[in-house]
Amino acid sequence: MNNNNLKFPLIAIVAMNQNRIIGDGNKLLWHLPGDLKRLKSLTIGTPLIMGRKTWDSIGKPLPGRGNIVLTNSKSWKAEGAIVVNSFEDAITKSNQWIEKNKLINNSETKDKIFLFGGAQIYKLGLQYCNVIEITKVIFDTNVGTKFPILEEGKWDKIKLDHFKKDESYPEFSYWQYRRINKL
Ligand SMILES: NC(=O)c1ccc[n+]([C@@H]2O[C@H](COP(=O)([O-])OP(=O)(O)OC[C@H]3O[C@@H](n4cnc5c(N)ncnc54)[C@H](OP(=O)(O)O)[C@@H]3O)[C@@H](O)[C@H]2O)c1
Structure with a gap:
């Protein structure tokens, strides 16, 4: 993808x-208390770029956001999903979503695009991100879908908040990673 296509931060x-x-x-x-609320407040009024498997796992469009779904299929569709077949098209559709929604609802629409996952989509898009919002969870497993390895020394790591574990949830913390040499 050409970086010039990126009109808004990813x-x-x-x-x-x-x-x-x-x-x-x-x-x-x-399940973390407050995490979904935080996710909503960060992402409301923005387009989300997600893989078809992540879409399936949520099962419906997230309201107040552009639900841009990447698939290789030319025929896949779902109500509330903006379907794209390439990462470049995902960015183009995200730009259009912001521009269109600014006309309709200027106060809610934000000048940013979220790379929403899963692993395949992070792999495609992280190279275009200067910021990563991370919830780190202490949860004992090594089995499942993995976030890509981030190169050491390339990111400033800022801890925003920390929550001790409780009977009903594990220990977790909020971090913001900022790329040291901005793209
Ligand atoms: N913890 C978190 O923050 C978080 C966030 C998001 C997701 N998740 C989790 O991540 C898991 C899913 O991740 P995943 O990596 O398996 O799947 P995914 O990234 O959500 O979706 C993969 C799908 O995206 C499409 N795709 C990928 N690259 C493409 C490309 N270059 N062009 C067109 N389409 C492309 C393909 O769809 P088709 O097969 O239709 O062609 C592919 O099967 C789930 O467990 C979900 O709960 C976690």
Whole structure:
């Protein structure tokens, strides 16, 4: 993809455990209090670029956001999904979503695009991100879908918040990674 296509910042958002596990291939592995609320407040008014498997795992469009779904299929469709067959087209459709929604609902629409996962989509898009919003979860498994390895020394790691474990949820923390040499 040509970087010139990126009119708005692309930000990755992910929750992963200490082994970079993000899910079991079909769904998330944990439930964290407040995490979905935080995800909503960060992403409302933006387009989300997700893989078809992540779409399937959610099962419906996330309201107030552009649901851009990557698939290789020329015939796949789902109500509420904006279907694309290439990462470049995902960015083009995201740009269009922002421009169109600004006309309709300027106060809610944000000038950013979220790289929403899963692993295949992070692999495609991380190279275009300057920021990653990470929820780190202490959850004991090494089996499942993995977030790509990030090169050491390339990211500033800022810890935003930390939550101790409880009977009903594991220990977790919010981080923002910022690329040191901006793209
Ligand atoms: N913890 C988190 O923050 C988080 C976030 C998102 C997802 N997840 C988890 O991640 C898992 C799913 O991840 P995943 O890596 O298996 O799947 P995924 O990235 O969600 O989707 C993969 C699909 O995307 C399509 N695709 C991939 N590359 C493409 C390309 N270059 N061009 C066109 N289409 C392309 C293909 O769809 P077709 O097969 O239709 O061709 C492929 O099968 C689930 O467990 C989910 O819960 C976790």
